[in-house]
Amino acid sequence: MQVYYITGASRGIGRALAERLLATQADAEVIGIGRTSSIEHARYRHQPLDLRDMAAVQAFSFPPHAGATRVVLVNNAGALTVKPLGKTPGQAIIDDYLVNLVAPTLLLNSFVAAYQDLAADVQVVNISSGAASRATDGWAVYCAGKAGIDLLSRSVALEQQVAGGHVRVLSIAPGVVDTEMQGLIRATDPADFSRQAEFVGFKQSGALADPAVIAQKLCKVMDDRSLGADVVMSLRDVAL
Numbered sequence: 001m002q003v004y005y006i007t008g009a010s011r012g013i014g015r016a017l018a019e020r021l022l023a024t025q026a027d028a029e030v031i032g033i034g035r036t037s038s039i040e041h042a043r044y045r046h047q048p049l050d051l052r053d054m055a056a057v058q059a060f061s062f063p064p065h066a067g068a069t070r071v072v073l074v075n076n077a078g079a080l081t082v083k084p085l086g087k088t089p090g091q092a093i094i095d096d097y098l099v100n101l102v103a104p105t106l107l108l109n110s111f112v113a114a115y116q117d118l119a120a121d122v123q124v125v126n127i128s129s130g131a132a133s134r135a136t137d138g139w140a141v142y143c144a145g146k147a148g149i150d151l152l153s154r155s156v157a158l159e160q161q162v163a164g165g166h167v168r169v170l171s172i173a174p175g176v177v178d179t180e181m182q183g184l185i186r187a188t189d190p191a192d193f194s195r196q197a198e199f200v201g202f203k204q205s206g207a208l209a210d211p212a213v214i215a216q217k218l219c220k221v222m223d224d225r226s227l228g229a230d231v232v233m234s235l236r237d238v239a240l
Contacts, residue, residue, distance in 0.1 A: 002028045002070040005062070007051065007107070008077030010038040012179035013127065016211035017074065017218055018044065024219070027069075033107075034077060051077055051103035052095050058106055062114040070121040072222060073111045075104035075149075078127065080181055082138045082188040093141050100145030105152060108169075112156070116165055123168040123222060126153050128232065130173050138193035150232045157231045172221065173234045178208035216240060 004021055008014040009032030021028045022041050030044045037046035049060055065071050079099040081092040108124055115122045131139055132146035153171035160167050176182065176199075186203060190196040202208050217235045221227045227238060 001065070001068045002072075003065050003068050004028060004030045004072045004074065005033055005047075005107075005111070006030060006074040006076055007033045007104075010034055010036045012076075012181070013174060013177060013211050013214050013218075014074070014076040015039065016215035017076070020212065020215040020219060052098045054098065054102065054106070057103050060107070060110065062111055064114070065118070065120075068118070068120050070123070071115050071118060072121075072123045072125065073107060074125045074127070074218075075107060076127045077103075078129075078142075078181065080139065080142045080184065082185060082193050084138050084192060085140050087192065088141065096141045097145055100142065101148045101152075104149060108152070108156065112167055116160075116167055121168075122166060124153075124156070124170070125218065125222065126169070126171045128153075128171040128173045130175070130234070132171075132173065132232075136195070138188070154231045168225070169231060170221065170228050171232045172218065172228070173232075173236075174209070174214045174218075175234065175236050176202050176208050177211055177214050178203075179211060182208060213240070 002025055006014050006018050009018045015038060018030045018032060018039055021030055022043055028043060031047050032039060033047045033049050035050050049056055051057060077099055079096045081088060081096055104126060111124060126149050128149050129146040131143045132150045136143055150171045153169050157169040185199045188196050214235060217238045217240060221238060
């Protein structure tokens with residue numbers, strides 16, 4: 001049995017990944033973590049959890065999976081408020097950090113505690129962004145959150161190495177993908193984001209990746225440990 005926990009599985013990359021796992025892995029059980037659910041499948045279960053509710057996230061615990069051959073956490077859910085600092089509502093800043101950095105850290109902490117001694121393939125895949133290493137106007141909070149995810153991933157991977165653990169930790173930038181977040185970016189007032197026209201161009205030129213292709217690449221990385229030699233990686237470097 002393989003068990004996959006995916007945050008933000010109701011749409012975009014998260015949904016595409018869940019659907020691919022269910023379609024290609026006959027022994028896969030997928031648990032979607034989030035506020036909403038859009039998948040109906042015998043081996044899919046929705047775990048209601050608002051990632052902005054820190055009390056609820058802290059109270060969440062991962063159950064034992066004795067006999068599982070693989071257990072994976074995919075921190076996929078993300079939030080982006082496109083506004084320069086000085087114009088961003090304070091609650092939006094808090095909510096974006098909670099979803100992009102604080103909740104993933106809490107879930108990773110609970111996940112490692114639950115499965116670090118499990119005799120199985122245990123992996124954490126954090127969905128990062130090229131914004132983690134590129135300053136972008138209007139995205140300051142998002143950039144900072146994703147940069148935090150990258151360094152968090154490196155640090156936890158180092159902790160596993162120092163302790164002789166076997167939990168694999170990756171932080172993966174998927175590239176520009178055709179998701180609802182991209183639609184939000186295209187609808188942004190150019191006064192709040194100087195590269196708005198560039199992102200409109202991505203859509204018009206067909207430069208956005210299909211979430212199904214990204215899901216296929218994520219599965220390839222999870223299956224092949226020779227990929228992702230560096231903890232922080234980009235799917236642009238993964239060929240199908």
